[in-house]
Amino acid sequence: MVSSNRKVKVAALSIVSNTTLIILKVVAGLLSGSVSIVSEAIHSGMDLVASIIAFLSVRVSSRPADEEHPYGHGKIENISGLAEGLLIFIAAFLIIKESVIKLSHPAEIEETGMAIVAMFISAVVNIIVSRILYKVAKEEDSLALEADALHLKTDVYTSLGVGIGLVLIKFTGISILDPIVAIAVACLIVKEAWHLCKSALNPLLDTRLSNEEEQEIKEVIEIYKTEVINFHKLKTRKSGNIRHIDFHMTVNEALTAKDSHKLIKKIEKDLEEKIKNIHVTVHIDHN
Structure with missing residues (x-):
């Protein structure tokens, strides 16, 4: 039970951090007009949904075996991980779609200073929370928490990528870098999503141990x-x-x-x- 409570608490921490970062990114995106920041807000929105799925799945997976589920409820975490992986794919698609529109109709980026600060704050917060999630995921062998940590890890990469892109725009004035960086971020997300889905699917197919x-x-x-x-x-x-x-x-x-x-x-x-x-x-x- 202690183990279960620990998993639930860190899953709840992820929900709180994602909600806070979504608000920060939406405000920064609206003020700056940056598609890469809007894309990051979309990514964080998917992260929030993933965190809620992880939170619910770790609560269910900790239930003891019963008459209908003689092998326990552990596979709910694999289903959760698969769902989270699919959410990352959806986020990547939405980012690419928005970025292609911006490539066709480029716009000037405003308020880059606040946007840059928002991205680096996001990266730091997600580094801290993802490390906590990974630590508990490994100690408790929880795929749902590991998947949630992976979401935040990709958010670290994407936030840093967007932040660096905005710094380059600030000093070069080349606004087209914004959607290009967003597309690069989406490609990285797709790669992470593929590995996550593969890890989640194998146990559902009753793959043997290593x-x-x-x-x-x-x-x-x-x-x-x-x-x-x-x-x-x-x-x-x-x-x-x-x-x-x-x-x-x-x-x-x-x-x-x-x-x-x-x-x-x-x-x-x-x-x-x-x-x-x-x-x-x-x-x-x-x-």
Whole structure:
């Protein structure tokens, strides 16, 4: 429960920071007439929606398994991550669309000073919040928080890019740099969105654990080679932050049912020390 509360709190922090930055960017965009800042406001709007999705998903994913969901609710975080990735794609499309219009009908940028300050404030805030999100995401193995952190990370890049672009416009007077920078920002966003969607989709398809994790499982079982004659049908998958491990093992015929049960408990304990957040199912075959 403590872990769940921690995830919910940092997800709420993301909502607050995104809301504040949207207001800042909208004001700066309207005063300056900069399409790149308006694009950043759109991006932050998508970030806010993503933060709300992450907030709701971490609350649901922490619920214990029940009759309808015997494997728990962890995959809601993968669905959340996929939805957030799609939102980034939409944001990139809107930015490119607005930028193409500005390339066809260029306009002078006003109030660049305030616009530049707004972008760099946004970058600093998002660096701080994204680091907090990443830290908790890694410690709690939360894809929803990791996806939210990725949103803010792309916002750091885009805010810095727009800020630098506005500095160049201020000193060169070349206003067409504004939509060009916005399009470059959108391309970066698309790249990040692709990686996020891929990471979120794999667990939904019940992709097995990594080679390293499966090797660790095999090494633990092999410790008990005097009792375990062989093991087979190893299947692994991940649901949220829970790793499900399922395998059959043939045990020495001298072992009683009680001894076999104790052996399973030992193997489970050793696996838990090697790999965190696991659920182990062992099928015993007597030789």
